[in-house]
Amino acid sequence: MNEERRRILEMLSTGKITTEEADRLLAALGSQQMGGSAAATSESAVKAAPKYLRVMVEDHREGTGKGPTQVNVRVPMQLLRAGVRLAGLIPQSALNQANEAMHEKGVLLDLGQIKPENLEELVNELRDLTVDVDDNGTKVKVYCE
């Protein structure tokens, strides 16, 4: 955290400025910091569009004593997009059955709501996302590259 940001947050915590003012100041600070390299940033943003979804799993728990179980999967985003389009072709009755089956398993997701345009949003958001799970010798990492 840089000095200006810290000062704004201190002013907010002491009540010298309101949350709206702090928000505006932080936004201005962010744009100021980014302004110098705006061209480079926009260029890198275009370049950084993720092409693949990477899932890595490492399981040290149960083993044959010959090493851990490792899974390394790279799925192209294009395949995910095509998969979503395929979901759009599935008849409504089949979608309902799939939704019910998922609800029974505790997955509250409506497949009918997944549209290609939503996927683009999701892919854009995934750019900066890394899911990192470490639990009792099992490591799972999901990220875009």
Next chain:
Amino acid sequence: MIPLMLVVGIRPYNRRGFRLWIPLFLVWLLLLPLVLVLLPLAFLVLLLIRVNPFRAFLTGWQILAGMKGTHIEVQDGKAWVLVRIF
């Protein structure tokens, strides 16, 4: 662009494995006559089940093209398996 090459590798623990390079472009060439024969039939079936055949074929093509770049690698104490499409 659809995938042109498939690599399948298997290596059992403590033994010599193998890596198979399968030229998919030859497989597509071999399958092409069959696809052309089955295409009208698939078209009719899709119409019967009220699915837009053009959309379905386009999606099928996109899935095929989207497979390019897939990499699956699994290893446990018994074996190592690799599947790569490019």
